[in-house]
Amino acid sequence: MERSKKPSAIGVGASLPQPTVSAKHGIIEASLPSGESVAVYLYGATVTSWKANGQEQLFLSQKTHLDGSKPIRGGIPLVFPVFGPPPQNHVTSPLPQHGFARNSTWEFLGKSSSEAGKGDLAVKLDFGLSHTMLSEEFRKAWPYEFGLVYSVTLTKGALRTSLQVTNEGKENFEFQVLMHTYLSVEDISNIRVKNLESKTYIDKTRNATSHTESSPALAITGETDRVYQGLDPATPIIVSSASDDQPLFSITREALTDIVVWNPWIEKAKGMADFGPDEAYQNMICVEAGSVSSWQTLEAGDSWEGGQSIKSRL
Numbered sequence: 001m002e003r004s005k006k007p008s009a010i011g012v013g014a015s016l017p018q019p020t021v022s023a024k025h026g027i028i029e030a031s032l033p034s035g036e037s038v039a040v041y042l043y044g045a046t047v048t049s050w051k052a053n054g055q056e057q058l059f060l061s062q063k064t065h066l067d068g069s070k071p072i073r074g075g076i077p078l079v080f081p082v083f084g085p086p087p088q089n090h091v092t093s094p095l096p097q098h099g100f101a102r103n104s105t106w107e108f109l110g111k112s113s114s115e116a117g118k119g120d121l122a123v124k125l126d127f128g129l130s131h132t133m134l135s136e137e138f139r140k141a142w143p144y145e146f147g148l149v150y151s152v153t154l155t156k157g158a159l160r161t162s163l164q165v166t167n168e169g170k171e172n173f174e175f176q177v178l179m180h181t182y183l184s185v186e187d188i189s190n191i192r193v194k195n196l197e198s199k200t201y202i203d204k205t206r207n208a209t210s211h212t213e214s215s216p217a218l219a220i221t222g223e224t225d226r227v228y229q230g231l232d233p234a235t236p237i238i239v240s241s242a243s244d245d246q247p248l249f250s251i252t253r254e255a256l257t258d259i260v261v262w263n264p265w266i267e268k269a270k271g272m273a274d275f276g277p278d279e280a281y282q283n284m285i286c287v288e289a290g291s292v293s294s295w296q297t298l299e300a301g302d303s304w305e306g307g308q309s310i311k312s313r314l
């Protein structure tokens, strides 16, 4: 009689190497047998490291605070429920710049593994934040009952981050959200950002004036702080190397129709106490997927979900 085979939890042979996940000192780390890894701080649910193809893909300032005293400068800070300085006379007015998600301590909800096709594995880490977990100051400043579930999924050549927002209260609330990704690059002068051509953007370095992008391959040649609006989330934003025209990163999104492109350049970099070394502006570019040019309204009991998937060195 044939012995029945026990199905393995992740649908692949139980003897195959599995992802490993560790949780120590408020940092959750996961790695795949193929060598990729990710690290997430519970403080801000901030991804601080993503290694793929044997290399670090994210920029982390050498001067960042990692002790929970300030938001982390680098990796992928999560911006919620307001982007930038909160508008005056708005429910978010009492909140700090970029809201409270990046400076609150989240809980680790658990991990799951699955097959990502072609024998590759995926490991997903889930993090949660809710009204009762906020500091008293933030609870008072934004009195809504909400639940956030942030999922970080690592596969062989890609990292996906997605956020689910649930209105657990009795009144509607509105929010903005952004995944403030600091990509690591060798030399900013060799970087081009593609698929922004003909899109409208707000230039925050020029009194928030509105412009239309004319370049098929945007070069960064000075302080850059632009909010591109109304993009098709399925069309990837490509960060490429100008010297050989090779893509370095490709970013697709779900429900996130805005893209912020930010580089502080020389003076702003020097002016940020937690940014360093001073010249490190040459080694980073922020390409931030979000929903920030208007507000998402969430009715009582409803949920919203959005995310990004970053592929590295295609």
Ligand SMILES: O=P(O)(O)OC[C@H]1O[C@H](O)[C@H](O)[C@@H](O)[C@@H]1O
Binding pocket: 084, 097, 098, 204, 225, 226, 260, 261, 262, 286, 288
């Ligand atoms: O210094 P932070 O609060 O982390 O903000 C860093 C940057 O975030 C975004 O990219 C904004 O568009 C910029 O205006 C801002 O300077």
